[in-house]
Each structure stands twice: as structure tokens, then as C-alpha cells.
Amino acid sequence: xxxxxxxxxxxxxxxxxxxxxxxxxxxxxxxxxxxxxxxxxxxxxxxxxxxxxxxxxxxxxxxxxxxxxxxxxxxxxxxxxxxxxxxxxxxxxxxxxxxxxxxxxxxxxxxxxxxxxxxxxxxxxxxxxxxxxxxxxxxxxxxxxxxxxxxxxxxxxxxxxxxxxxxxxxxxxxxxxxxxxxxxxxxxxxxxxxxxxxxxxxxxxxxxxxxxxxxxxxxxxxxxxxxxxxxxxxxxxxxxxxxxxxxxxxxxxxxxxxxxxxxxxxxxxxxxxxxxxxxxxxxxxxxxxxxxxxxxxxxxxxxxxxxxxxxxxxxxxxxxxxxxxxxxxxxxxxxxxxxxxxxxxxxxxxxxxxxxxxxxxxxxxxxxxxxxxxxxxxxxxxxxxxxxxxxxxxxxxxxxxxxxxxxxxxxxxxxxxxxxxxxxxxxxxxxxxxxxxxxxxxxxxxxxxxxxxxxxxxxxxxxxxxxxxxxxxxxxxxxxxxxxxxxxxxxxxxxxxxxxxxxxxxxxxxxxxxxxxxxxxxxxxxxxxxxxxxxxxxxxxxxxxxxxxxxxxxxxxxxxxxxxxxxxxxxx
Numbered sequence: 001x002x003x004x005x006x007x008x009x010x011x012x013x014x015x016x017x018x019x020x021x022x023x024x025x026x027x028x029x030x031x032x033x034x035x036x037x038x039x040x041x042x043x044x045x046x047x048x049x050x051x052x053x054x055x056x057x058x059x060x061x062x063x064x065x066x067x068x069x070x071x072x073x074x075x076x077x078x079x080x081x082x083x084x085x086x087x088x089x090x091x092x093x094x095x096x097x098x099x100x101x102x103x104x105x106x107x108x109x110x111x112x113x114x115x116x117x118x119x120x121x122x123x124x125x126x127x128x129x130x131x132x133x134x135x136x137x138x139x140x141x142x143x144x145x146x147x148x149x150x151x152x153x154x155x156x157x158x159x160x161x162x163x164x165x166x167x168x169x170x171x172x173x174x175x176x177x178x179x180x181x182x183x184x185x186x187x188x189x190x191x192x193x194x195x196x197x198x199x200x201x202x203x204x205x206x207x208x209x210x211x212x213x214x215x216x217x218x219x220x221x222x223x224x225x226x227x228x229x230x231x232x233x234x235x236x237x238x239x240x241x242x243x244x245x246x247x248x249x250x251x252x253x254x255x256x257x258x259x260x261x262x263x264x265x266x267x268x269x270x271x272x273x274x275x276x277x278x279x280x281x282x283x284x285x286x287x288x289x290x291x292x293x294x295x296x297x298x299x300x301x302x303x304x305x306x307x308x309x310x311x312x313x314x315x316x317x318x319x320x321x322x323x324x325x326x327x328x329x330x331x332x333x334x335x336x337x338x339x340x341x342x343x344x345x346x347x348x349x350x351x352x353x354x355x356x357x358x359x360x361x362x363x364x365x366x367x368x369x370x371x372x373x374x375x376x377x378x379x380x381x382x383x384x385x386x387x388x389x390x391x392x393x394x395x396x397x398x399x400x401x402x403x404x405x406x407x408x409x410x411x412x413x414x415x416x417x418x419x420x421x422x423x424x425x426x427x428x429x430x431x432x433x434x435x436x437x438x439x440x441x442x443x444x445x446x447x448x449x450x451x452x453x454x455x456x457x458x459x460x461x462x463x464x465x466x467x468x469x470x471x472x473x474x475x476x477x478x479x480x481x482x483x484x485x486x487x488x489x490x491x492x493x494x495x496x497x498x499x500x501x502x503x504x505x506x507x508x509x510x511x512x513x514x515x516x517x518x519x520x521x522x523x524x525x526x527x528x529x530x531x532x533x534x535x536x537x538x539x540x541x542x543x544x545x546x547x548x549x550x551x552x553x554x555x556x557x558x559x560x561x562x563x564x565x566x567x568x569x570x571x572x
Contacts, residue, residue, distance in 0.1 A: 001081050006046035006074075016050070016068050023051055024151060034153045041154070042114040045081065045107070046074060054149040055102050056136060064149070072248035073103060079242055080107050080218065084191050087215035091233050093223060094244035096285040100220055104193050105142040108174055111190070113156060116170035121184055121214070123177050123206075124195040130176035131163045139195065140165070140176060181205035184213035191216040198222065203229025223283070223290040227496045227507065231290055246286055263287070297471060297505050298494040302479045310488040313339035313386075317348075325402035325436045338404070341486045342384045349407070354379060356408040357539075359532025360401055360420035361525045362429045365393040371425075372529040373401045374490075375408050375416060381483040381537045384408075386490065388526060394425040398432035405438065414440045417539075419532045422459030430459050442536065460532060468505050471497065473538075474531035483534040490526040497524060 010016050027033045041048035046069060053067030069077070076092075080103070083090040094100045108120045122139045124130045131140035143165060147155055157168040163176040177183050181202045184192055192214045198221035200206055207229055210217055219239075221230050233239045246252045247264045256266040269286070276282050283289035317340060318333035330348040342350050355378040363369045367390045375385035387404055389397070405415040418433070419442035420426055433441065441458045460466070477483035478494075485491055496507055507524035 001045070001078050001085075003044045003046045005040050005044045006050065009047060009050045011050070011068050013066070013068065016066055020051055020066065027151065027153065038154060045077060045110045048110055048113075049077075049106055052150055052154060053106060053146060055099070056142070056145050058136065064145075067102070067106070067146075070248075070250055072244070073099065076100075076103055076242055076244070077107055079240070080104075083218070083240070084111065084216050089217045089219070089233075089239050091230070091239045091241040092218060092220040092244065093234055093241060093288050094220065095246040095288060096222060098244040098246065098249060100244055101139060101195065102142055104195070104218065104220060105139055106146060108191075108193065109143050109146055112165065112167055112172045112174050114170075116172060118172040118190045119188065120172070120174045121177065121187075121189045121192045122174065122195070123179050123183055123192060125179050125199055127163070127176075127178040129195070130178060140174075143174065179206055181209060183209050185209040187213050189214040191218065193218040193220065196221050197233075198224035198228050198230035200229070207233075222285060223288055225496075225498060226290055227498070234290075243288060245288055295499040296495065297497040297499055298475055298478070302475065303491060303494055306478055306485065307488075307491050309484070309486065310491055311341070311486045312488075313341055313486075314343060315340050317344075319400070319403050319407060321399065321403035323399075325399045325406065325438065327403045327407045330407065337387055337389045339386045339487070340384065341382075350384070352410055354410050356384070356405075356410045356416035357533055357536035358401070358405050358408070358416040358418045359529045359534070359536060360418065360429070361528035361532070362394050362397060362420060362425040363390065363525060364425050365391060365397065367391055370525040371397045372525045373397075373404060374526070374529040374533040375404065376483070376533040376537055378417070378537050381477065381534060383483070383485045383487060383490070383530065383533065386487050386526065386529075388489075394428035395432045398429045399436065401429075402433060402436050402438045405440070414438075416440070417536055418442065419536050420459045421462050421528060421532070422457065423462045426459055434458070442539070460535075470531050470535060471505050471527070474527070474534045477534045477538075483530075483537065485530055487526065487530075490530050493524045493527045497527060 010019055023037070027037055041052070049067050050069055055065050055067045056063055057065060079090065092100055105122070108122070111118045112120060122130055124139060128135060129138055132138045135141060136145075140163070144160070147158075156170070159166045159168055165174045167173065179194065179197075179200045179202070183206055192210050194200070194206065194210075194217065197203065197206075197219040219230055219233055223231070225231065234241050246269065247256060247266075252268040253264075253266055254268065256264050256269075259265040272286060273282060276285065280295055316333055316336040317338050318331050318336040319327055319338065320329035320331070321327050330344070340350070344350060356375055357378050358373055358375045360373045361371065363371045365371065370388045370390050371392060371394070373385075373387040374383055375387075376383045385404070385408070387401065392400065401418070402415075405418050408416045410416065415438065417440055418438070420429055420433075422430055422444075442460065443458050444460055460470070462470075474483065478485070493507075497505055498507075499505060507527075
């Protein structure tokens with residue numbers, strides 16, 4: 001975008017104020033001069049802002065300040081205008097208090113002022129943050145303040161109602177909405193600006209709703225962890241991204257040096273550190289640090305040591321199996337969801353001279369999250385196989401996992417020692433495992449019993465306390481090198497587990513709506529399966545259990561079992 005008149009405007013405060021007074025004096029009562037000024041503002045957004053723009057900061061005296069653009073703000077405005085003019089999305093990652101809201105509303109005001117028939121939408125988490133009487137922090141309040149300080153001859157005729165500002169001279173309009181899952185759905189907009197998008201609880205739904213409503217969307221936010229749609233946009237590689245880092249701001253970078261940790265620091269930054277109580281707040285508000293902007297359950301110092309050890313699987317295999325979950329063949333399959341980090345022998349069998357354990361997390365099979373099975377060697381805690389799929393029902397997954405467990409029978413004749421999460425879909429999974437006659441499974445102990453006898457219900461039952469204990473044990477095993485996880489996806493999902501406000505542990509994406517990545521990679525299911533496998537590496541050896549004999553196909557006993565299975569499916 002060209003700026004033919006910006007060089008005429010001094011940027012030093014006192015000189016700028018003098019230039020503004022001179023300009024207003026020349027235009028006073030002079031229609032020709034007013035017309036020329038209007039044309040100059042129309043051609044040069046920088047001239048428009050630097051000569052006539054004002055911002056409001058109640059912390060300062062006087063609170064009304066001439067809007068004089070810094071170089072980084074000029075670059076940002078160019079990128080914003082270019083995104084509107086060419087029609088592409090833009091993500092803005094910002095430190096706190098960088099003027100991003102003022103830039104957003106001012107660019108909107110310029111398009112509304114000078115470009116006919118534009119339809120611009122401001123969106124934030126709550127309606128009150130968009131437009132609220134008496135709330136100077138609302139987005140519309142900033143536009144109102146900007147327009148109020150324009151000279152009367154420059155301001156267009158306009159109509160202002162709640163959540164709407166219409167330019168009566170050219171038909172352009174700025175409207176506002178809160179961030180619901182149906183925001184702008186069915187509408188058509190020139191540009192949609194979504195403020196503090198990382199805090200939106202239904203970010204995926206908002207992305208879907210706005211995708212067809214506008215060619216240009218601005219996603220503006222400070223970082224807030226990795227479990228949200230904003231993180232995905234910034235790291236997708238498909239969305240152009242602007243960064244507003246505090247070090248770009250002349251008000252904050254005076255005396256700036258590079259510290260011993262390789263990060264910039266300044267007297268302003270050091271003062272801010274003393275005012276902020278936790279590293280998470282610093283990461284979120286100042287440093288543009290996504291990883292550090294949430295209270296991670298798996299600390300960065302652990303994961304940074306583990307991540308370099310991940311490696312690509314040696315191969316993918318497909319297992320053929322019968323109705324009873326007995327393997328009948330193993331084939332290489334580049335598209336299979338079963339990954340191996342061990343070599344197969346000449347019979348396409350994994351090494352059998354060791355004992356294996358298998359941890360399983362079960363989803364509903366609707367495509368929204370993965371069902372995952374993790375196979376590990378018991379003696380050294382090395383993960384050797386991973387099976388993740390979003391599309392298998394719990395009963396279908398049970399048959400496939402039983403086949404996998406039988407393939408990895410190791411030192412036993414009955415298969416890997418299996419544990420699964422027994423809640424929810426796990427009930428259906430467990431019933432099918434039992435129906436298939438697979439007996440080498442974990443039975444949870446009744447800790448309240450004096451005799452500590454095993455329960456008659458197999459599987460691990462997840463409660464808030466049990467989940468914290470399970471993941472805490474897994475975290476410790478990773479830190480101590482007692483469990484070795486070569487799965488890149490498995491370790492990446494660890495970054496998405498955070499402490500909840502209720503004192504538990506949650507997967508960060510579980511707080512948000514539809515996942516823009518398709519959800520299949522990002523619901524932390526691998527972590528639960530890995531943690532269960534790690535738990536079994538520490539457990540006592542599996543009891544010596546013989547498999548129950550399966551009825552012959554087509555027999556009366558088989559038909560009875562099949563009727564029971566069909567009832568179970570319908571109930572699910």
C-alpha cells in the first residue's frame with residue numbers, strides 16, 4: 001500500500017501536535033482545503049491516523065493522546081490492509097498492551113470511512129467486550145472515541161446503534177457480535193476481526209462458522225497454551241502471522257540488551273517481571289511463549305530431554321484376524337494405523353523372547369478422537385508399537401487390540417498383559433475382550449479391602465485422583481528414563497496436558513469445541529494409553545491364566561454370544 005503523504009507528518013510529539021493545529025487551522029472554513037485533506041486521508045491511511053487520530057489511555061494524563069504510529073504499527077497496518085485487499089486470513093500474536101485493539105478498530109474505521117459498501121465485523125468473547133455503554137475498553141468505544149475527535153468536516157454522516165455503526169454516505173457498516181459457535185454463519189463480511197481468540201472456548205466451531213462468511217479474518221490474541229484453535233492457526237504454516245513483541249515498542253525497549261538466557265530484556269521488562277507473580281503470566285502476557293503460557297503437567301525440562309529421542313517408526317503393519325480376535329496374517333501396509341519400532345522376523349512376527357504389556361484408551365469411534373493401544377516391553381519400558389484410530393467402535397477396536405495383544409505374546413502363550421480405561425466406552429471394550437476369551441488382563445485392586453483382594457471388574461477405572469496418580473507416575477517414569485517413548489505424536493500430546501482449576505489434570509483441547517485440525521491427532525489419547533502401558537511395566541507379572549475356549553463359528557453357543565453382542569451395540 002502506498003503512503004504518499006506520510007512523510008509530510010512529523011512523528012515527534014510536540015512537532016506532531018503543532019502540525020495538527022496548523023492543518024486544522026488551514027482547513028477551518030476552507031472547503032477546498034477540506035476536500036484536499038479528505039482525498040489525502042482516503043489515499044494514505046498513515047496520514048489519516050497520524051494527523052487526525054486519537055487514542056485513549058486512562059492511565060496517562062492527559063488520557064487522550066494523539067495516535068502517532070510506531071514503525072512496527074505501520075508494518076502491521078500494511079499487512080492488515082493487504083489481507084483485506086487480497087482476501088486472506090491473518091493471525092496476530094501479541095504481547096499485552098501493544099495497541100493491537102486500537103490498530104484493529106482504526107483500520108476498520110478507515111475502510112468504513114472511505115471505502116463504499118464494506119461490511120466489517122468485530123467479535124470478542126463477550127458482547128460487553130464488543131460494545132457496552134460506559135466500558136471504554138470495548139471495541140466499539142475505541143471507534144467512537146476515534147470518530148469523536150475527527151473534525152466535523154472530515155467525519156461522515158453516520159448512524160450509531162448498539163453493535164452497529166453505519167456510514168450513511170457510502171453504505172459501509174461495522175457490526176459486532178460475541179464469539180458463539182454460529183458467529184457470522186450465513187452472513188457475508190469484508191473482514192471479521194476476532195479479538196483474544198485463544199480464550200474462545202469453541203474456537204473450532206467459530207472457525208467453521210466464519211470460513212464462508214469472509215475471505216479475510218483476523219485472529220488476534222496473546223498466547224494461551226497449545227490446546228486451542230489459535231495455537232493451531234499460528235503453527236499451521238497456512239496462516240500469515242504477525243507478531244507484536246514488546247521489544248518492538250519504543251516505549252518498552254529503551255536500554256534493551258540480550259540477557260544470559262538469550263532473551264531480550266530492558267528496564268521496562270525487568271519492572272514488569274517484578275509485578276507478575278508467575279512464569280506462566282510472563283510467558284502469556286509478554287514473551288509470546290505458547291508452551292509456557294499454561295500450567296503444563298509435563299514440565300518443559302522433562303519433555304525437552306525426551307523429544308530429541310523420538311524417531312520414525314520402522315514400519316506400519318496390518319493384522320488380519322478372525323471373529324475371535326486371533327491373528328491370521330501380518331502384512332506391511334503403508335496406510336495402516338499400527339506403527340512398529342521393532343523389526344519383524346522372517347515370519348513377520350515381532351521379537352517373542354520378552355514379555356509385553358499393552359495399555360488401551362478407548363473412544364466412542366465417532367471420529368472425534370482416537371482409540372489408542374500402546375505396546376511396550378515390560379523389562380525396560382520401551383514402547384514398541386502404537387495403534388491409533390478414530391473410526392472403530394469400542395467392540396470393533398477390542399477385537400483388533402486382542403489380535404495385536406496375541407501377536408505380541410512374547411514369553412507367554414496367551415498374549416500381552418492388557419490394561420484399559422474401563423470408564424465410558426471402556427465398558428463395551430471390556431465386555432468384548434471377555435467375550436473373545438482373552439484372559440491376560442489387569443484387575444484393579446480394592447484398596448479399601450483389608451485383604452486387598454482383586455476386584456471382579458477388569459480394567460483401570462479413571463477418577464480425578466486416579467488420573468492424576470496415573471499421569472504423575474508416567475511423568476516420573478519419563479523423567480527417570482524408566483519408560484522410553486519413541487512416538488513423536490505421543491510426546492507432543494504431553495504438552496497439551498495442564499493442571500485444571502479444580503486441582504485435576506485435563507487435556508487442554510477438551511475445553512474447546514470442534515478441533516480445527518480434525519481432532520484425530522489432538523485429544524491426548526496416546527498419553528493415557530502410554531501411561532497405562534508404563535503402569536503395567538511396573539506392575540507385578542501377569543497371572544497365569546488360560547484362555548477360555550471359543551465356540552465354533554455357527555454353533556448354538558456362537559449364536560447366543562452374537563445375540564448378546566448385538567444387544568450391547570444397540571445399547572451403546
